[in-house]
Amino acid sequence: MQVKQTCILGSGICGLISGWKAQQDEKEVTVIDSANRAGGVIESAQSDGFLMDYGPNTLSLRLRKTEDVLRQTGALDHAIDANPEAKKRFIVREGKLVALPNGFSSFLTNRFLSFSGKLRVLLEPFLPKGKDRKNESVAGFISRRLGKEALDYLANPFLAGIYAAKPETLCMRHTFPAIHELEEKHRSLLLGKIFDSSKSDRLTESRLISFPSGMSELTDKIKTSIKGDFIFNHKVTKVAGENGKWRVFACDSNGNEWNNSFDEVVCTLPAHQLAKVSWQNVARSENLSLLQKASHFPLSVVFLGFDEKAVSHPLDGFGFLVPEAENLNILGSLFSSTLFPGRAPTGKVLLTTFVGGERNPELALSDQETLYGKVTEEVSSLLGIRDQPVFRHIKTWKDAIPLPDIGFDERKKAMNNLQETNPGLLFSGSHLTGPPLPNCLDSR
Numbered sequence: 001m002q003v004k005q006t007c008i009l010g011s012g013i014c015g016l017i018s019g020w021k022a023q024q025d026e027k028e029v030t031v032i033d034s035a036n037r038a039g040g041v042i043e044s045a046q047s048d049g050f051l052m053d054y055g056p057n058t059l060s061l062r063l064r065k066t067e068d069v070l071r072q073t074g075a076l077d078h079a080i081d082a083n084p085e086a087k088k089r090f091i092v093r094e095g096k097l098v099a100l101p102n103g104f105s106s107f108l109t110n111r112f113l114s115f116s117g118k119l120r121v122l123l124e125p126f127l128p129k130g131k132d133r134k135n136e137s138v139a140g141f142i143s144r145r146l147g148k149e150a151l152d153y154l155a156n157p158f159l160a161g162i163y164a165a166k167p168e169t170l171c172m173r174h175t176f177p178a179i180h181e182l183e184e185k186h187r188s189l190l191l192g193k194i195f196d197s198s199k200s201d202r203l204t205e206s207r208l209i210s211f212p213s214g215m216s217e218l219t220d221k222i223k224t225s226i227k228g229d230f231i232f233n234h235k236v237t238k239v240a241g242e243n244g245k246w247r248v249f250a251c252d253s254n255g256n257e258w259n260n261s262f263d264e265v266v267c268t269l270p271a272h273q274l275a276k277v278s279w280q281n282v283a284r285s286e287n288l289s290l291l292q293k294a295s296h297f298p299l300s301v302v303f304l305g306f307d308e309k310a311v312s313h314p315l316d317g318f319g320f321l322v323p324e325a326e327n328l329n330i331l332g333s334l335f336s337s338t339l340f341p342g343r344a345p346t347g348k349v350l351l352t353t354f355v356g357g358e359r360n361p362e363l364a365l366s367d368q369e370t371l372y373g374k375v376t377e378e379v380s381s382l383l384g385i386r387d388q389p390v391f392r393h394i395k396t397w398k399d400a401i402p403l404p405d406i407g408f409d410e411r412k413k414a415m416n417n418l419q420e421t422n423p424g425l426l427f428s429g430s431h432l433t434g435p436p437l438p439n440c441l442d443s444r
């Protein structure tokens with residue numbers, strides 16, 4: 001039998017995993033990317049002894065299938081676990097850091113919610129199942145089941161931390177499918193949490209992992225496990241159907257054109273890049289414009305290093321998140337040098353702070369001095385920092401994270417239509433899988 005030639009467009013985590021899976025199916029793999037490296041938004045960088053992750057900082061390992069893929073690609077052997085202190089997470093309430101509860105007794109004593117806010121959460125098991133839940137937003141779901149205060153002080157900061165988005169925009173069914181399902185099966189989330197028996201796909205203990213040299217090691221390891229050709233610094237410009245095959249055209253920065261014909265093309269380019277490619281002889285091509293509709297907001301990641309002695313807070317946790325009701329500029333910060341070893345030189349600490357997203361898109365695109373000024377002022381006040389930073393760095397993502405909003409079903413339908421009517425032309429990418437890394441690792 002003739003070996004199928006597959007071309008993967010994009011070498012982010014979705015492209016790499018597609019390449020690895022195609023290789024498992026004994027296909028010959030070519031991966032093409034406009035950047036000079038693999039990994040896409042997964043990018044680690046070193047400067048002055050600080051190790052920064054520009055994109056994801058951690059991978060949350062909860063499912064057996066995620067662990068299996070990581071093991072089979074060889075990436076798991078190199079993974080490191082987050083400091084156990086990372087189990088402690090803070091939110092900002094009335095301008096101060098408050099640790100989130102880690103059990104029922106701390107839920108009762110902790111001040112993350114007011115007394116009436118906690119009573120409202122405890123009412124949850126007595127509430128009926130909701131109606132018309134299919135397209136319900138996360139905000140609608142959480143305020144209905146847990147109350148307005150849980151929406152403002154739990155859901156709102158957590159979604160800023162995961163998606164840099166607002167709970168009003170995100171669709172509950174796509175954002176937290178397992179929690180959505182709990183209501184469907186058990187009526188109540190709290191009762192469902194206690195009685196749900198469908199846990200066989202979960203690991204007995206979840207892990208929060210990274211790698212000694214940062215998250216880039218994840219994509220570097222997967223890349224190494226693919227034996228095919230990698231073509232970097234080439235931007236895909238055209239994909240054309242041709243006698244049952246697909247011809248891919250790409251250009252380097254000097255305008256030199258490359259093209260080749262493949263049995264199969266897997267496009268994992270971000271949704272915001274699809275319109276820049278010329279698609280020829282694609283049946284039902286109107287579906288391509290639906291795929292492009294995924295919304296992305298800009299996000300800036302601000303890295304600040306301080307002398308450990310200048311910081312009053314013990315930084316004994318994962319970091320903190322800021323509810324929108326607190327009216328700050330920042331979305332939250334990670335205590336990066338607490339999370340994993342080697343993130344800062346001895347005697348120094350590293351904070352990674354996120355700014356912008358749906359809450360404040362213009363601010364993410366401000367000039368660097370504005371960003372440094374606002375972030376330094378706010379983290380210094382929250383963490384009791386007495387000195388100026390000894391290290392500063394910014395990474396801005398113009399189109400950061402595709403949101404699992406109400407249009408997600410429509411985009412998946414458009415993908416299925418395209419794939420059914422164009423044999424050999426396939427689509428993946430975080431705009432179709434959902435952005436968390438375990439979703440990406442589960443893609444085709």
Ligand SMILES: Cc1cc2nc3c(=O)[nH]c(=O)nc-3n(C[C@H](O)[C@H](O)[C@H](O)COP(=O)(O)OP(=O)(O)OC[C@H]3O[C@@H](n4cnc5c(N)ncnc54)[C@H](O)[C@@H]3O)c2cc1C
Nearest residue numbers: 010012013014033034040041055056057236430435436437
């Ligand atoms: C700041 C940030 C923080 C995050 N934090 C977390 C986290 O802590 N945990 C978590 O689970 N997830 C996190 N995520 C989400 C997760 O990292 C992403 O969903 C995932 O990495 C996206 O992978 P991808 O392959 O879909 O896209 P990308 O990584 O965007 O890869 C797309 C690739 O396509 C290439 N490309 C684009 N256009 C062309 C073209 N015309 N021709 C050729 N190549 C092209 C790009 O160069 C890129 O390499 C975060 C994301 C961001 C941005």
